[in-house]
Amino acid sequence: MKILAVDDQQLVLMPLEKRLKELGYIVKTTTNAENAIDLYREFEPDLLIIDINMPGVSGLEIVQYIRIKITATKPIIVLSGNTDDKLIVEGFELGIQDFMKKPLSLDEISARVKRLIGSPVTENLQVSTNSILQNRCVGVVIPCYNEEKRLKSEEFINFIEKNSGYHLCFVNDGSKDNTLQVLQSLRKGRENFISIYNCEKNAGKAEAVRQGLVYMSQFKDLDYVGFLDADLSTDFQDFDDLVKTIESTNFQIVNGSRISRMGANITKESARKIISSTINLLITKIVGMPFKDTQCGAKIMRKDLIPVAFQSPFLTKWLFDVEIFMRMKNHFGSEKAQKMICEQPLKRWIHADGSKLSIKDSLNIGFQLIKIYGTYTLTPLFTKTKPDFQKEDSLNPLIK
Known part of the structure; x- marks a missing residue:
């Protein structure tokens, strides 16, 4: 048959x-x-x-x-x-x-x-795990730097086997350990659902995410793209909920938000809570939008936004989330940009040991925010032109 x-x-x-x-x-x-x-x-x-x-x-x-x-x-x-x-x-x-x-x-x-x-075979058959055929296809970028011991390979495998319509792109950001070998083992036999984008030199999370998304923009069958932290601080269930929101609404970006509240399991270090609150207050003033949390490592967006938000390199390694929203604000205007963005509280977020954000990076955040404000807000006012974020820069990656 x-x-x-x-x-x-x-x-x-x-x-x-x-x-x-x-x-x-x-x-x-x-x-x-x-x-x-x-x-x-x-x-x-x-x-x-x-x-x-x-x-x-x-x-x-x-x-x-x-x-x-x-x-x-x-x-x-x-x-x-x-x-x-x-x-x-x-x-x-x-x-x-x-x-x-x-x-x-x-x-x-x-x-x-x-x-x-009818059925061509009469005896009982062993078939693969039941999964759901979705009405959309999603590309997810997972930046990885020295994740050999933290990468939860089984959880990634279980997710793609039970959930169709997802393609995972792991970006190896010049890792010094055996992360690339771990990723190659993870991909073996799952080449249709997993890609590895290998950067020979470490350039930071912002550039890893950016290059991964520019690479995934070439995938014709993807409706949405997003990114997720390799340690799965945000789990796949919450990420899938972000996808359900964007596919059932007119929002262009759905941003995960780590808001502590009853009914949610949001676990942060005490020092991180204080730093996050202070930084978020500054970010809200700079962006001019009432965000509760811009820095969550889980976001989903329509693929059409990649040329606007990711075509050119970011100014900072850790505050690129703020730059994404500033680029949207400059491109679409503040009022329209706010209507395009949804901030969705997560049900679970667990801090994982081994964060790549050092104390030195944390102390430097204030200077980075000033740099962002000057570039995205003050420069357009004085020059009366908007920064060109759609100029294509050359990429020469090793893609495996």
């Missing part, structure tokens, strides 16, 4: 293809909707699974061509995040047999496929 699956997002097709092959089906997939008709004629599948919203040619146009021009009667399932009732009705009128709304589980998809065309 043969199945053809068509979707413009490879991160959706890969777990679907794997599950269907485990069930004994012969499977072909394509992200190119314009080639779907030729592949359908050549492959002659017993079942077509197709998305609706694809660039160039829509899924329903392909369904219409198959039913009217080719006059093929084999079953068709639409698998889409589009919940427009008119389109769903139109699909059934064109002759589809089923409509599956993302997100949904691989187990449910398997059951629906078996109901339509």
Whole structure:
């Protein structure tokens, strides 16, 4: 039994293809909707699974061509995040047999496929862990510097195996220990879901995150990109909640916030609490936005923002979060920028030992804030021009 699956997002097709092959089906997939008709004629599948919203040619146009021009009667399932009732009705009128709304589980998809065309294997099969096919694809940058002993490899593996639609990009920021070897071991066998961006020299967290995001901007099937600390002080459950917020709203950035409150487990060192409160007061004045916490290492944004916020290097190594918001403010204007940003409290944040922020760096923060204020606020006032943050700088990384 043969199945053809068509979707413009490879991160959706890969777990679907794997599950269907485990069930004994012969499977072909394509992200190119314009080639779907030729592949359908050549492959002659017993079942077509197709998305609706694809660039160039829509899924329903392909369904219409198959039913009217080719006059093929084999079953068709639409698998889409589009919940427009008119389109769903139109699909059934064109002759589809089923409509599956993302997100949904691989187990449910398997059951629906078996109901339509049966199962090629009668005995019990061992299939991979059930996961949810999402309606969006997310790229996550994880900066790493000397993380050989702190990197929680099992947690990263468990997450990508249970949650489809994620691609993790680990940026090795010139580590002096065996971090790169640990990352290569983590990636082995998971190359479709994990990338390693290797920087030969240590340039700091800001540059590691920036280069990772510029690299991920080349991934065509990603809807959102973000970054997360390697020690998982913010866990994946909270990060996934940030993603759910941005995909269900019009916000351009959702910023995690480590606000201590009842019902949340937010653990910081006492000294860090005092420093954070003082710094945040200064940042609020400089940014001109009522943030509670700009410095949380968990953020998610629409991929279109990368040229605005990340194309050119940051002034500072540790306060680049402030620079992101200043760049948005200068680019979009203060009022519009505030409407584009959501600050979402985390349910959990646990301080991990081994922080790369030294006492010297902490004492230097005041001077860095003055530098940010002068560059992003005073310079545009005196020159009557805005800093050019979209000028592309040359990148010459070693990408593995």
